[in-house]
Amino acid sequence: MLLRRAHNLVCYWRDGSFVIQNYLAGPEVSLAPVAAEILAAFSEWASVDDVTASFPDSDPDSFRAAAGELHKYGFLVSAEDGDRDAELAETWQTWSPEATALHFSSKDADYTESAEVNEDFRAGRRTALFKNYPDADRILLPRSPIDLDASFVRTLYQRRTHRSFKQVDLPLPTLSGLLSMVFGPSEFLDGQDFGALMKRTSASGGARQELEAYVGVFAVDSIAPGLYHYNCLEHSLELLDAEFTREQAAHLSFDQAAVGEAAITVFVTAVVERMSSKYRAPRAYRVMLMNAGHLGQTFALTATALGLGPFQTLAFRDSELEDALGVDGIRETALYVLAAGLPDGRGEPHYTAGLAAFQKAELYPSKEQRR
Numbered sequence: 423m424l425l426r427r428a429h430n431l432v433c434y435w436r437d438g439s440f441v442i443q444n445y446l447a448g449p450e451v452s453l454a455p456v457a458a459e460i461l462a463a464f465s466e467w468a469s470v471d472d473v474t475a476s477f478p479d480s481d482p483d484s485f486r487a488a489a490g491e492l493h494k495y496g497f498l499v500s501a502e503d504g505d506r507d508a509e510l511a512e513t514w515q516t517w518s519p520e521a522t523a524l525h526f527s528s529k530d531a532d533y534t535e536s537a538e539v540n541e542d543f544r545a546g547r548r549t550a551l552f553k554n555y556p557d558a559d560r561i562l563l564p565r566s567p568i569d570l571d572a573s574f575v576r577t578l579y580q581r582r583t584h585r586s587f588k589q590v591d592l593p594l595p596t597l598s599g600l601l602s603m604v605f606g607p608s609e610f611l612d613g614q615d616f617g618a619l620m621k622r623t624s625a626s627g628g629a630r631q632e633l634e635a636y637v638g639v640f641a642v643d644s645i646a647p648g649l650y651h652y653n654c655l656e657h658s659l660e661l662l663d664a665e666f667t668r669e670q671a672a673h674l675s676f677d678q679a680a681v682g683e684a685a686i687t688v689f690v691t692a693v694v695e696r697m698s699s700k701y702r703a704p705r706a707y708r709v710m711l712m713n714a715g716h717l718g719q720t721f722a723l724t725a726t727a728l729g730l731g732p733f734q735t736l737a738f739r740d741s742e743l744e745d746a747l748g749v750d751g752i753r754e755t756a757l758y759v760l761a762a763g764l765p766d767g768r769g770e771p772h773y774t775a776g777l778a779a780f781q782k783a784e785l786y787p788s789k790e791q792r793r
């Protein structure tokens with residue numbers, strides 16, 4: 423029988439033990455580090471006897487037994503084992519191993535509350551829900567409600583990603599309304615063991631509200647440009663860096679013009695412990711990404727309803743952005759970059775051109791192209 427090293431393996435040390443996991447096939451297994459050397463010899467399909475012969479210093483019987491164990495755990499695969507292994511490598515391509523390891527090793531896991539976690543919360547060991555900069559100069563934002571003359575359906579269809587903006591100031595109530603509607607509390611609740619919790623207009627797994635908003639203000643009536651933290655409880659902007667520029671914001675987003683031209687940019691981070699203190703399984707990472715997506719969509723729809731053009735990107739220089747925000751990237755990590763400004767019209771969709779392109783396009787792959 424021919425064996426090959428599974429494509430979807432990760433090896434690391436956990437609590438001092440060397441562990442290997444085939445994240446498609448099963449849990450991590452603690453092994454002697456020499457297992458990695460044996461696995462390295464099975465890069466291509468090979469028989470155990472051939473590989474055994476290439477380790478003349480090893481006892482052949484124990485070598486064969488070790489190879490058998492590696493096969494049993496799914497670290498070596500045979501043709502008969504089915505080809506899910508190759509299929510995943512082919513389909514997810516360069517996402518492997520980082521995203522695939524996370525995605526597949528956290529699949530099917532129950533990440534909901536445990537008694538132990540509840541006990542921590544009940545005993546008052548709770549992660550702070552709000553972040554503030556008590557010593558920062560702050561601008562208390564107006565709480566006057568904004569008048570939205572926009573129907574829900576119209577807003578949904580009008581939402582478009584905008585990439586160029588008029589160079590005019592946004593009225594202060596527009597920024598203030600946008601921030602409070604997207605990032606501010608819409609309600610508070612008694613989370614029992616989990617303490618007082620906040621709700622927002624977007625759904626958030628476990629109402630953990632691990633997401634923070636930092637605002638690069640570039641063109642807003644009566645607010646000095648700079649980088650601020652949005653204190654959602656107080657509804658204020660806490661000044662972090664008065665020197666923060668459009669150019670810096672654009673650089674942080676790999677020089678995307680939209681970020682450089684927008685009136686404001688919102689950097690969304692996650693305070694990881696707010697989520698990980700309750701949900702201890704890695705699957706909760708995915709909840710965090712979903713939560714950021716929800717806030718992004720609410721941001722885009724609210725901006726649209728306010729007559730603004732929204733933009734969103736995941737193309738940003740994580741480490742530099744985290745430095746600029748003054749967060750460590752581990753306890754608090756950057757997740758999403760949002761921006762908005764008054765659209766200049768150039769980013770509007772061109773329906774006619776779009777339809778013509780669609781008519782010319784090959785809508786279905788030919789038989790030869792089909793896989």
Ligand SMILES: Cc1cc2nc3c(=O)[nH]c(=O)nc-3n(C[C@H](O)[C@H](O)[C@H](O)COP(=O)(O)O)c2cc1C
Nearest residue numbers: 581582583584585678680718733734735736737771
């Ligand atoms: C998570 C995410 C990341 C995106 N990143 C970028 C980006 O880096 N640059 C960009 O120009 N557009 C980006 N977009 C915008 C998409 O290209 C855009 O949504 C898509 O073309 C559809 O157009 P629409 O938003 O106007 O419907 C991103 C959108 C999402 C949801």
